[in-house]
Amino acid sequence: MTTASAISGFDPDLAALPAVAYHLDFSQHAAEVPQHVHRKGQLILALHGAVTCRARDEIWIGPPDCGIWIPGGVAHSARTTDNARLNYLFVEPGAAPLPQECCTLSISPMIRAMVERLAREGGDYPPEGHAARMARVLLDELAEMPREQFNLPISGDPKIRLIADALTLDPSDRRTLGEWARHVAMSESSLARLMLRETGLSFGRWRQQLHLIVALRELASGTAVQNVASELGYESVNAFITMFKKALGSTPAQYFAARRNGSKDRSPEYL
Structure with missing residues (x-):
């Protein structure tokens, strides 16, 4: 049904x-x-x-x-x-x-x-x-x-949209900027310039912000940190927690506890 x-x-x-x-x-x-x-x-x-x-x-x-x-x-x-x-x-x-x-x-x-x-x-x-x-x-x-600013710019450009749709569907995809450039039939330098012009972020920063968006969504739904780290393609839970803490100022557990209590550690670095 x-x-x-x-x-x-x-x-x-x-x-x-x-x-x-x-x-x-x-x-x-x-x-x-x-x-x-x-x-x-x-x-x-x-x-x-x-x-x-x-x-x-x-x-x-x-x-x-x-x-x-x-x-x-x-x-x-x-x-x-x-x-x-x-x-x-x-x-x-x-x-x-x-x-x-x-x-x-x-x-x-x-x-x-x-x-x-x-x-x-x-x-x-x-x-x-x-x-x-x-x-x-x-x-x-x-x-x-x-x-x-809890947002991710994805652009109306068809090549940036193709990459965004693919990574949104499979955020564990670890293809490099050069590999994506070949996928969309561009040079690596041209794709880098296009990404920066269309989103205001480098490819690395943009993908990390995507990972934070996905992580926040999944953690808020109750998914375990280990499962989120795996979904995003991190080799270890510690590597994921390190990325999360660098961007948002606290570990996932600390972040959600502070938000539930109405406090914030500091402004996010990326979001």
Whole structure:
């Protein structure tokens, strides 16, 4: 039996309210949410498991204390882990001074709790009353949240997209820049320049950022560190932990413990 897409059960644009929230359990839906677009802006919060989104030639992930913000009118797709439980917050254009481009936003425990509470109201609560007042406060608070850059640029260039798609499918692929250059029929120096121009990163930095995106998604879903290291092609768990700590300032266990407690060690080096 084919599992229905998460977006097949409701249309957020039907509600004229400034903000509406929905709760989704992906044990009941297909993990892949196909590309779609809606008028309202969307904030995606992972309560359990993990979600990655593609929008405007970038991949975005929301760690435990962040949400992925997608402005209205931006085509996007998403993929979740099988155990993911998400809250979606849809925001009417102009209802709050939120970013005009995709980004990750830090999310306070209060905002997370308010979105959860609003999700219990559905999409047809009275425009005046407790839920409406809570929605207004929620939007005011959300507009104050700082941005974080948990994203991977993937570019619209067909050759960069080919490499990105291949490595996203198999992040353990350890082909060198020269090997990829031969694969896409370019010189190594030309591919290096193209990668830097299109993504702002060298090939080595770009691939490491991809590994961090995948690692954060899998670790957030509960996958063991040993399994994540193997999935990414590291020869040892220690080598993976060393990479993770260099980029994010702490080991995976320390990183997720700090995020659950609402603290951050330092700004990430790569993300």
